[in-house]
Amino acid sequence: MNELLSRENGQRKQWERAAMTAVTTFLDNLATRPSHHDATNEGGRFLIEPQPEPRDISALLSLIMDAANEAVETAGPRYFAYFPAGGLYSSVLGEYVAQALNRYTGVSAMAPALVRIEQHLIDWFCRRFGLPETATGILTSGGSLATLTALQTARDARLGGIDPSAVIYVSEHTHTAAEKAARILGFASKQVRVLTADTEHRLDLDALRSAIVKDRQAGLNPFLVIGTAGSTSTGTVDRLSDLATLCRDENLWMHVDAAYGGGFWLTRRGREIMAGIQEADSIIWDPHKSLFLPYGTGMLMVKDARLLRKSNTVEADYLQDLDLRGGHPDFASFGPELTREYRALRLWLPLHLHGLHAFEQTLDKRLDWAQWLFAELEEDPRLHVTKPDLTVITFRSVRDEKTTRRILAAVLDTKGAFVSTTKVDGLLVIRVCILSFRTTWEDVVHLRGIITDAAAAST
Numbered sequence: 001m002n003e004l005l006s007r008e009n010g011q012r013k014q015w016e017r018a019a020m021t022a023v024t025t026f027l028d029n030l031a032t033r034p035s036h037h038d039a040t041n042e043g044g045r046f047l048i049e050p051q052p053e054p055r056d057i058s059a060l061l062s063l064i065m066d067a068a069n070e071a072v073e074t075a076g077p078r079y080f081a082y083f084p085a086g087g088l089y090s091s092v093l094g095e096y097v098a099q100a101l102n103r104y105t106g107v108s109a110m111a112p113a114l115v116r117i118e119q120h121l122i123d124w125f126c127r128r129f130g131l132p133e134t135a136t137g138i139l140t141s142g143g144s145l146a147t148l149t150a151l152q153t154a155r156d157a158r159l160g161g162i163d164p165s166a167v168i169y170v171s172e173h174t175h176t177a178a179e180k181a182a183r184i185l186g187f188a189s190k191q192v193r194v195l196t197a198d199t200e201h202r203l204d205l206d207a208l209r210s211a212i213v214k215d216r217q218a219g220l221n222p223f224l225v226i227g228t229a230g231s232t233s234t235g236t237v238d239r240l241s242d243l244a245t246l247c248r249d250e251n252l253w254m255h256v257d258a259a260y261g262g263g264f265w266l267t268r269r270g271r272e273i274m275a276g277i278q279e280a281d282s283i284i285w286d287p288h289k290s291l292f293l294p295y296g297t298g299m300l301m302v303k304d305a306r307l308l309r310k311s312n313t314v315e316a317d318y319l320q321d322l323d324l325r326g327g328h329p330d331f332a333s334f335g336p337e338l339t340r341e342y343r344a345l346r347l348w349l350p351l352h353l354h355g356l357h358a359f360e361q362t363l364d365k366r367l368d369w370a371q372w373l374f375a376e377l378e379e380d381p382r383l384h385v386t387k388p389d390l391t392v393i394t395f396r397s398v399r400d401e402k403t404t405r406r407i408l409a410a411v412l413d414t415k416g417a418f419v420s421t422t423k424v425d426g427l428l429v430i431r432v433c434i435l436s437f438r439t440t441w442e443d444v445v446h447l448r449g450i451i452t453d454a455a456a457a458s459t
């Protein structure tokens with residue numbers, strides 16, 4: 001009797017061809033696709049229920065491609081909202097190979113060579129970031145999960161568990177992933193001290209020092225500060241060197257959220273502006289942002305590997321055969337996941353296939369383009385613009401919020417650029433992030449034109 005699922009073997013070639021055709025057609029048309037489709041809220045027509053008999057792959061794929069059309073074109077060159085990456089195809093292929101291999105890499109004994117490759121990759125990043133030999137880390141599904149494990153490690157290392165008197169310091173521009181992680185880890189919201197940022201939207205170190213003194217006088221236990229290398233609203237990098245000094249003086253755990261900024265460490269300008277990050281006790285960053293990977297890859301780096309391990313190790317009888325052998329890490333002891341996909345290939349393959357220089361050049365260009373766009377928009381007397389540390393620019397009408405909203409609507413109406421909004425100093429601003437590897441210089445010039453026209457038409 002034929003195993004029905006084994007018919008995969010006979011269908012593979014046809015399925016591969018169909019999937020490749022769908023993907024290739026999609027990628028080949030990205031440059032000319034509109035930046036977004038207006039939401040119809042009509043996903044209903046794509047819903048089909050599994051049936052007992054097989055369906056045809058072409059129909060299934062075309063359903064998915066149609067559903068994917070009803071979306072913001074996040075893979076495309078004119079996506080300037082949030083943190084665009086594009087999604088390198090070399091990474092897609094790495095993922096394809098990794099999933100086909102289906103190796104178990106939660107514990108090293110099951111596939112030591114592959115685990116070794118992943119660890120080598122992470123350790124290489126640790127060294128590149130200037131962290132000491134004692135550092136290591138883990139690839140996660142994204143910045144939020146990396147933040148969770150970082151804060152858990154800090155909590156366990158510094159507090160030994162839940163401590164209602166402990167205090168965490170963040171700025172008003174710290175990403176909400178930190179607050180979420182703190183909540184999951186058992187901190188009450190009043191234990192997270194949100195400091196008003198300074199006039200440049202950076203963590204205010206004077207305010208931080210005063211808050212620490214005040215909290216200690218009140219019998220509380222300051223133990224953790226979160227600095228940001230590339231804030232979500234304005235892409236601003238905190239003064240990490242000064243923050244490191246403060247953390248050393250005050251004996252606080254220094255965590256840096258470089259979810260967006262991290263990849264720029266590969267560039268000279270990035271290293272200059274983020275100097276001091278190498279002093280951090282823990283760092284998280286997202287290769288699915290500033291290294292252009294498809295969504296789903298974050299990285300945690302911890303200065304003292306033993307602390308990461310200690311905070312994440314639990315014993316179980318059914319895992320006793322899988323104890324550390326050969327000195328490689330069990331990734332299950334570096335975070336909350338036991339079973340996980342082999343994440344290394346989606347990062348390893350693009351880095352090797354393209355070479356580091358390609359990444360450095362791509363990031364450098366985006367830094368240049370952001371400075372150019374800032375300079376152009378700043379000349380427009382109708383706009384108030386913030387100067388980018390990296391590649392995020394925000395602007396608003398000098399007149400009022402209603403006008404800013406009109407400019408936004410006019411920009412989006414062109415379908416030639418998708419941008420988002422945020423608040424800076426309490427005021428609504430339009431936010432542009434130039435990051436996708438698919439964005440070209442022409443796209444940036446076009447974006448400038450769209451914004452200028454929209455500003456002219458709205459004021």
Ligand SMILES: *Cc1c(COP(=O)(O)O)cnc(C)c1O
Nearest residue numbers: 142143144175177232257259260
């Ligand atoms: C994106 C982002 C996060 C959250 O990371 P995810 O990968 O979305 O989970 C945290 N901090 C900053 C600064 C970010 O930009």
